[in-house]
Amino acid sequence: MSAVLINDPAGDPRIAGRAFIGRAAQARLGDNLFAGIPALWLFVFFITPLAFTVVFSFGHSTFGGIALGFTFDNYRQALSGFYLTSFLRTIQFAVTGSALCILVAFPAAYFIARHAGRWRGVLLVVVLIPYFTSFLIRVMSWQILLQRRGPLEGILNFTHIYSGPLDLLDTQTAVFIGIVYAYLPIAIVPLYVVLARIPPALIEASRDLGASRWRTLVHLVLPLARPGIATAVLLTAVPMLGELVVPTLLGGDKGVLIGRAIASQYIQSENYALGSAMAVLVLIAVAVIVGALARLTRSFAEVSA
Amino acid sequence: MTDHSPLTGSRLSRRTILGLLGGVSATAAFATAFPGIRRANAATTGALNIYSWPDYFSADDLAAYAAKSGVTPNIATYNSNEDMFAKLSSPAGSGFDIVIPSSGWIKQLADKNLLQPLDHSKIDFSALDPSLLNRNDDPGNKYSIPKDWGVLGVVYDPDAVGGEIKTWQDFFDAGAKPNVSGKIRLTKSASETVGPALWLAGKDWNTATVDDIKGTADFLKGFAKHVKTFSSFDPAALASGAIVLAQANQSAARGAIAQNPKLKWVVPGPWSEIWVDSYAIAAGAPNLDQAYDFLNFFLSPDIQVKETQYIGYPAAIAGLQGKLPADVKNADLIFGGAGLDFSKLTTFIVNPDTIAAYQDVQNQVQAAAGG
Numbered sequence: 001m002s003a004v005l006i007n008d009p010a011g012d013p014r015i016a017g018r019a020f021i022g023r024a025a026q027a028r029l030g031d032n033l034f035a036g037i038p039a040l041w042l043f044v045f046f047i048t049p050l051a052f053t054v055v056f057s058f059g060h061s062t063f064g065g066i067a068l069g070f071t072f073d074n075y076r077q078a079l080s081g082f083y084l085t086s087f088l089r090t091i092q093f094a095v096t097g098s099a100l101c102i103l104v105a106f107p108a109a110y111f112i113a114r115h116a117g118r119w120r121g122v123l124l125v126v127v128l129i130p131y132f133t134s135f136l137i138r139v140m141s142w143q144i145l146l147q148r149r150g151p152l153e154g155i156l157n158f159t160h161i162y163s164g165p166l167d168l169l170d171t172q173t174a175v176f177i178g179i180v181y182a183y184l185p186i187a188i189v190p191l192y193v194v195l196a197r198i199p200p201a202l203i204e205a206s207r208d209l210g211a212s213r214w215r216t217l218v219h220l221v222l223p224l225a226r227p228g229i230a231t232a233v234l235l236t237a238v239p240m241l242g243e244l245v246v247p248t249l250l251g252g253d254k255g256v257l258i259g260r261a262i263a264s265q266y267i268q269s270e271n272y273a274l275g276s277a278m279a280v281l282v283l284i285a286v287a288v289i290v291g292a293l294a295r296l297t298r299s300f301a302e303v304s305a
Numbered sequence: 306m307t308d309h310s311p312l313t314g315s316r317l318s319r320r321t322i323l324g325l326l327g328g329v330s331a332t333a334a335f336a337t338a339f340p341g342i343r344r345a346n347a348a349t350t351g352a353l354n355i356y357s358w359p360d361y362f363s364a365d366d367l368a369a370y371a372a373k374s375g376v377t378p379n380i381a382t383y384n385s386n387e388d389m390f391a392k393l394s395s396p397a398g399s400g401f402d403i404v405i406p407s408s409g410w411i412k413q414l415a416d417k418n419l420l421q422p423l424d425h426s427k428i429d430f431s432a433l434d435p436s437l438l439n440r441n442d443d444p445g446n447k448y449s450i451p452k453d454w455g456v457l458g459v460v461y462d463p464d465a466v467g468g469e470i471k472t473w474q475d476f477f478d479a480g481a482k483p484n485v486s487g488k489i490r491l492t493k494s495a496s497e498t499v500g501p502a503l504w505l506a507g508k509d510w511n512t513a514t515v516d517d518i519k520g521t522a523d524f525l526k527g528f529a530k531h532v533k534t535f536s537s538f539d540p541a542a543l544a545s546g547a548i549v550l551a552q553a554n555q556s557a558a559r560g561a562i563a564q565n566p567k568l569k570w571v572v573p574g575p576w577s578e579i580w581v582d583s584y585a586i587a588a589g590a591p592n593l594d595q596a597y598d599f600l601n602f603f604l605s606p607d608i609q610v611k612e613t614q615y616i617g618y619p620a621a622i623a624g625l626q627g628k629l630p631a632d633v634k635n636a637d638l639i640f641g642g643a644g645l646d647f648s649k650l651t652t653f654i655v656n657p658d659t660i661a662a663y664q665d666v667q668n669q670v671q672a673a674a675g676g
Contacts, residue, residue: 063413063657064394082669089672148545167487167547170534172675252534253493255675256668264668267387268495269661 050283056276064270074277083261083278090258091285094240097179101187101236102229104180109191109228110221114200124192131185139249142178143169146250170252178250179240187232194228195221227297234293238286258282353378353595356389356401358582362603363615370602376595386410386655393419393587402590403599408442408581409653411449420448421588427597432606434623436647437581441511442654449583450600451621453613456641456650457497457578460558460570465549472574473501477528479550486531490542490551493535495660495667496653497552497578498525504576511654518662522669529673540564556617559638570642572650579650581621613639 057074060067077083112123130138145152146169153166168174198221206216222229244259253260258278265275359382371377383389386407392398394417406414414420428450430438437451459476463469465484470476480489491498500510502521533548540561542548553561558570584603586596602608609620610628619625619640629636637643 063660064390082665082672086668086672147541148547165546169547170536248536251675252532252536254529254532254535254671256672260671261668264664267385267391268667269664270387270390270657271661 053276053279056272057280059273059276061271061273064272066272074273075281077274078277078281083258086256086258086261087278087281087285089255090241093243093257094237097176097183097240097243098233098237100176100180101183102191102232105184105187105191105232106225106229108184109188110195112188113192113195120196124189127185127188135182136245139178139182139246142174142181142250146174146177169250170254172251172255175247175251178246179243182246183236183239186235190228190231190235191225192228194225198224230293230297234290238289241282241286241289351376351592351595353403353592353599354401355380355599356393356398356404356587357382358405359384361405361582361616363612366603366608366611366615369608370599373602374595374598376599378599390414398587399589400591401587402592402596404585404587405452405582406449406585408440408449408451408583409655411443411583411585413655413657414585415443415448419588420585421590422447423450423586424597428600429604432604432623433621434625437621440581440652442581442652443583449581449585450604451581452584453616453618453620454579454581455554455556455618456572456580456645457492457500458553458555458558458570458572458641460543460551460553460561460568462543462546462549462565462567463569464567465546470569470571470573473505473577476501476550476573477505480528480531485550487533488547488549489532490534490536490538490548490553491532491670492552493667493671495663498670499663499666500576500578500653501573510651511656513659515659515662518659518666522666525666525670526673529670530676532670532674535671535674543568555638555641559617559635562635562638570638572641572645574649576649576651579647579652581652582618 055068056066058068058070058072059074060069060071078087108127112120112127116123144150146166147153148165148167148169150166150169152168156162156166157164168177202220202224203216206220207213211219242259244257244263247253247255247257247260256264259282262275262278262282265271265278269275353376355378357380361382362380367378381401383392386409389404389406390410390413393401393404393414398419404414404420411420423446425446430446430450433451437454438446443449459470461470461479465482465488466479467482467484468475468479470479479485496510499518499521502525503510503513503517506517506521508517534542538551538553538557538561539548540557541564543551543561544564551561553570555570555572558568562568562570584600586593590596603612604622606622606628609622609625613620613625613629614633617639622628626636626640629639633639
């Protein structure tokens with residue numbers, strides 16, 4: 001992309017700006033071109049494949065290919081029997097995973113925002129650094145931690161919290177441990193942002209007026225944290241709808257989620273039409289979630305203003 | 306289709322990692338939209354493009370070939386036959402000379418005109434093992450030359466299982482025992498999950514109808530609750546006792562037995578699978594002469610012996626077992642164990658009419674295993 005800019009002076013707003021200073025129309029053209037590059041990128045690499053997926057979803061599958069057409073058969077199949085069950089199971093999985101994530105993230109964010117003092121920045125960095133390493137490597141590390149004769153078994157046996165071989169790997173528990181771990185940083189950050197912005201005076205006032213810590217949390221902190229919670233749900237639940245790495249690596253690939261089911265239609269069954277229909281349904285589910293959460297945070301903004 | 310990994314040393318094998326990034330096929334499907342993205346294939350001589358499984362040639366032998374011919378092959382890799390099929394079907398798949406599909410995919414590739422018939426005058430088949438030639442997946446070896454092969458079997462801890470496994474019935478019965486239930490590994494390959502159930506019902510997996518295939522679902526879903534994992538074969542899990550009964554191929558089993566010598570390996574009856582990864586020449590191969598030159602070099606007996614030691618699967622040359630150095634451990638396991646009966650082995654041939662039914666059963670079994 002940058003090579004294009006350098007070879008094409010009109011596309012570079014700095015050069016264009018210098019040559020035609022004061023000529024608003026020309027400057028606007030430069031701006032438009034500059035904005036056009038990401039738009040083109042989005043069109044080629046996001047909209048076009050998406051359009052193919054939608055078109056494929058109405059077609060007939062030939063082995064490893066598509067005969068274009070217009071049929072709802074793929075959607076009928078994707079919304080019945082096993083595939084519907086997988087779809088519902090995936091939604092349940094995302095809701096549970098997201099809830100667990102926020103349950104763990106909230107106290108952590110609360111502590112960093114309100115009690116960490118000058119260590120706030122350091123703690124946030126500590127939370128975020130793992131997020132910048134490879135997702136795959138982080139999840140695979142849990143295989144080593146959780147496996148038989150692994151470090152966790154050693155620690156639990158040594159401290160007599162649990163004795164005997166530990167069979168956590170390839171269970172649902174391991175999947176949720178991995179999921180919560182993987183998505184924790186992106187749940188903590190939005191919660192931290194809203195919690196740090198609650199004026200300390202409000203909490204002091206609540207305590208002065210006789211509210212218990214619990215009442216203060218439920219009636220003051222949680223309502224004020226609502227946009228952060230909604231954002232955290234959005235950032236964790238949406239990717240979990242497409243999750244297939246964690247269940248594969250930590251759950252022994254048991255319990256087929258929709259991400260895995262779609263991959264199997266494309267890769268193993270060579271049925272691009274059904275796979276596309278399932279992918280479109282996931283997109284619709286995501287759009288509904290995003291829409292609902294966006295509404296939730298907006299109504300909040302209106303109330304507070 | 307087949308579930309064979311030369312990198313059986315670790316659960317974190319490269320193929321596992323790459324397999325997870327399995328969106329590759331979908332990418333290949335969309336590649337039809339971008340005919341501009343083509344493989345560079347300008348050179349018609351002095352180059353050789355190979356499309357292969359990862360780590361499927363020893364670096365020493367490739368260097369020896371480069372020294373002899375002056376050509377260093379360009380090797381691109383795939384992690385499943387499905388990926389390979391999708392890529393070769395798309396414009397991104399042009400420009401390859403040699404591909405190495407598993408035998409069951411040769412018919413599909415040939416039917417799509419993605420392979421070219423071999424010129425038998427340019428290849429010496431005489432040194433190859435006759436039991437690997439002229440099989441039902443490619444009669445007369447019109448398109449393919451066997452490279453190496455594997456069998457589907459079972460590796461198990463006889464103490465936990467409390468007896469000997471001889472048939473797939475024994476395998477399923479053992480799985481329900483209290484010491485074994487929850488410590489079983491099944492493969493992710495649909496045919497290798499459904500196949501044993503079909504064989505026990507007296508059916509051939511290549512002629513089974515969609516109803517036959519779906520008919521195994523209830524039985525297999527009932528068995529699924531005993532399964533711990535469908536992930537890649539992990540020798541460490543068998544060494545630690547986390548898994549005591551596992552479907553595996555002979556080379557993976559050999560890796561596990563090296564870590565835990567009390568484990569046993571069996572190829573259960575009445576039938577089991579043989580897959581033969583085979584050299585084939587892509588339609589429109591730009592470097593045809595170079596391709597034949599490469600094949601003849603790699604089919605020569607001493608290279609086949611070295612390749613067998615490197616990849617851990619037997620190359621196709623006749624009498625290979627006698628040619629291996631004496632210090633190769635558990636050498637008979639490389640060849641599927643003592644007394645392997647080739648007449649009781651069958652190759653799964655991919656059939657567009659039934660492949661989705663197999664995969665549906667596999668998905669249901671994996672879902673049922675999740676409770």
